Amino acid sequence: MATSTETSHEFPFPAPALLAALTDAEYLRARLAAVGGAKAELVSHETTVGGESKAVLKQGVPSDKLPSFVRSLINGDLVIERTERWRQAGEGAVGTVVASVPGAPASINCSLQLRPSAMGAELLSALEVRVSLPFVGGKVEKAIVEQIGRLLDAENTFTLSWLREIS
Template sequence: MATSTETSHEFPFPAPALLAALTDADYLRARLAAVGGAKAELVSHESADGESKAVLKQGVPADKLPSFVRSLVNGDLVIERTERWRAAGEGAVGTVVASVPGAPASINCSLQLRPSGAGAELLSALEVRVSLPFVGGKVEKAIVEQIGKLLDAENTFTLNWLRDQQ
């Protein structure tokens, strides 16, 4: 079984400006520094022909994890995350695939960036799957909740980043 959720964030900037930020190595490094947690780093970044791929590592300190999750992992969590974007029409589509090495969990997210009024809307459809008997659903819900908080923090950072670039 998997746990899914969808979110939407509005930006008062056009979709091309938002896409340019989301695929910029300096932006990604700054975002990781601001909200990436312990041991955050931009592992690799490629951009060519309207497509972009970034591999990131993010950390979650053990003391920030729910107690039942702490009992399942030793120490801090290190999340490996691959973000891909490609231009599509007046917007873009993307994916995020994340994993915790050694953990029976997968996180997949499809992204759609589209014009919305004078700005842009970023839609995220997230699916979390944890293959643990009895507690998998509970862990999935905790992960979805934490990812929701992370997405809110990243979108706030992005909004401020774009404002600062003007």
């Protein structure tokens, strides 16, 4: 079984400006510094000749920020490995995020769509979390979805500030 959710964030900037930020190594490092938690780092970043972008990041979640039942399953802080991919599609872009916790029976997959909107641009996220643990998997999935929702809100707030500063 998996737990899914969808979110949407609006930006008062055109989709190409938002895509440029989301795929920029300097932006990614700054975002990680602001909201990436302990041990956050940009592991790799590349852009292909065709304009596709791939970034591999590590993010930390301190154990004291985890629900108690999750802390009982994991020793210490949580380190998340995350791969973000983007490619232009029409007037916007599509992307994916695949995240994992090494040694944990969990997978996180997210489809992203960036499209023009009346306000400027809209970023849509469709998230699926799967935890393979008997009896408590669904409860852990819901906790992860809640934490990722908070993270996405913080990242989108950071992105808005970043775009305002560089404009």
